[in-house]
Amino acid sequence: MEQMREDEESLVRRFQEGEEKAFNELVSRYKQRIFHMILKMVRNKEDAKDLSQETFVKAYYGLKSFRSESSFFTWITRIALNLCINFQKREKFRNFISFFDIKKPILAENSVSQNVAKDEVSRAIDQAVLSLPSKQREVFVLRYYQRLPYQEIAEILGKSQGGVKSNYFQAVNKLKKILAKYRTL
Amino acid sequence: MNCSKITSLLPDYNEDSLTPEEKKIVEEHLRVCESCREELKEIQSLFGVLEREKTEKIEDSYWINFVPEIRKKLTQAPPPEFKWNLIPQLVPLLGFAIAILVAGIFLFSKDHSARIQGVSLSEQTQTYSLYDFESPVDQLADILSLSEGTQEFKDLVTSGNGESIMTLEKVVDDQYWENVELQDLLEDLSSEELQLLEKNIEKITI
Numbered sequence: 333m334e335q336m337r338e339d340e341e342s343l344v345r346r347f348q349e350g351e352e353k354a355f356n357e358l359v360s361r362y363k364q365r366i367f368h369m370i371l372k373m374v375r376n377k378e379d380a381k382d383l384s385q386e387t388f389v390k391a392y393y394g395l396k397s398f399r400s401e402s403s404f405f406t407w408i409t410r411i412a413l414n415l416c417i418n419f420q421k422r423e424k425f426r427n428f429i430s431f432f433d434i435k436k437p438i439l440a441e442n443s444v445s446q447n448v449a450k451d452e453v454s455r456a457i458d459q460a461v462l463s464l465p466s467k468q469r470e471v472f473v474l475r476y477y478q479r480l481p482y483q484e485i486a487e488i489l490g491k492s493q494g495g496v497k498s499n500y501f502q503a504v505n506k507l508k509k510i511l512a513k514y515r516t517l
Numbered sequence: 518m519n520c521s522k523i524t525s526l527l528p529d530y531n532e533d534s535l536t537p538e539e540k541k542i543v544e545e546h547l548r549v550c551e552s553c554r555e556e557l558k559e560i561q562s563l564f565g566v567l568e569r570e571k572t573e574k575i576e577d578s579y580w581i582n583f584v585p586e587i588r589k590k591l592t593q594a595p596p597p598e599f600k601w602n603l604i605p606q607l608v609p610l611l612g613f614a615i616a617i618l619v620a621g622i623f624l625f626s627k628d629h630s631a632r633i634q635g636v637s638l639s640e641q642t643q644t645y646s647l648y649d650f651e652s653p654v655d656q657l658a659d660i661l662s663l664s665e666g667t668q669e670f671k672d673l674v675t676s677g678n679g680e681s682i683m684t685l686e687k688v689v690d691d692q693y694w695e696n697v698e699l700q701d702l703l704e705d706l707s708s709e710e711l712q713l714l715e716k717n718i719e720k721i722t723i
Contacts, residue, residue, distance in 0.1 A: 359584050363584075384583075385586055388587050389587060511567075516566075
């Protein structure tokens with residue numbers, strides 16, 4: 333892990349010194365991880381593809397002034413999550429959902445045809461995760477799908493570990509109720 | 518350790534990510550508490566459902582073309598610079614945006630003023646505004662239904678031998694962290710406000 337962090341810092345430094353290939357290497361290292369995290373956040377493959385690329389485009393412009401106060405992964409994860417949240421706010425507005433109807437899960441319009449291919453349980457999980465408040469959803473995705481330790485999640489989100497643990501517990505509780513119908517025990 | 522604390526540890530217990538000490542405490546409690554055993558079954562069942570989620574396959578061509586596509590986007594759309602000479606053309610759009618903003622403020626104004634008074638129109642619990650309290654510690658004590666001066670609050674924020682070593686994290690971890698109001702507070706605070714709260718808690722002395 334230490335070695336990886338050093339390599340990562342070296343790539344960032346080399347990019348900042350003008351080596352464009354160093355950025356390509358960073359993209360190659362993290363593209364799958366970032367994509368899968370975004371996919372679990374927005375629950376739509378085509379949107380996740382676009383948002384993943386947008387994440388790295390944003391990262392490209394921001395990386396020149398990145399100061400390595402956190403790891404590159406922490407930093408780019410934050411970019412990706414912000415894009416996801418902003419994307420879903422825009423989708424909500426586009427679908428003319430009432431301002432007070434903020435708990436309703438929103439899937440992008442073109443997700444319907446894709447979700448036909450998914451089974452019922454996967455669709456139910458999509459809806460359930462999307463119905464989580466954004467902070468709980470971020471923590472849940474980072475903890476359950478990305479398997480990140482609480483400390484790292486707290487660093488990414490700028491929260492305390494206790495707050496992160498609380499968010500995760502609340503998310504699990506909500507999902508337990510929403511998905512009760514599919515539980516077999 | 519009480520049931521509320523145990524249940525808060527069950528998701529991590531299920532994923533075998535507790536410390537050995539925590540795991541031992543949970544297992545001892547589960548031996549004697551049927552309610553928590555039921556809760557664990559429900560959590561295990563939930564994670565069983567989540568494991569059934571199908572992963573969508575992403576075509577190899579997407580990954581192969583990922584970096585070239587990024588490069589293409591970078592050459593096609595450099596970061597936008599503000600074009601001052603577009604201001605006259607933007608005026609109608611700005612007018613529309615202002616109208617939407619005013620409508621939004623009007624719609625939210627009841628919720629906003631209620632929030633300042635410490636009550637939210639949220640369908641769930643009250644949310645708290647920092648503006649109602651003299652300090653974040655004061656607010657934390659209020660949420661925990663304790664007064665800053667009480668022995669119980671002092672016990673909460675100091676160690677067993679009376680030294681003030683408490684951090685916000687320990688307060689949240691030890692008790693009440695499934696308290697929705699506490700969660701709301703933590704969510705509402707900015708990073709700077711969280712840091713201030715942590716510093717103030719550390720300063721509490723007997």
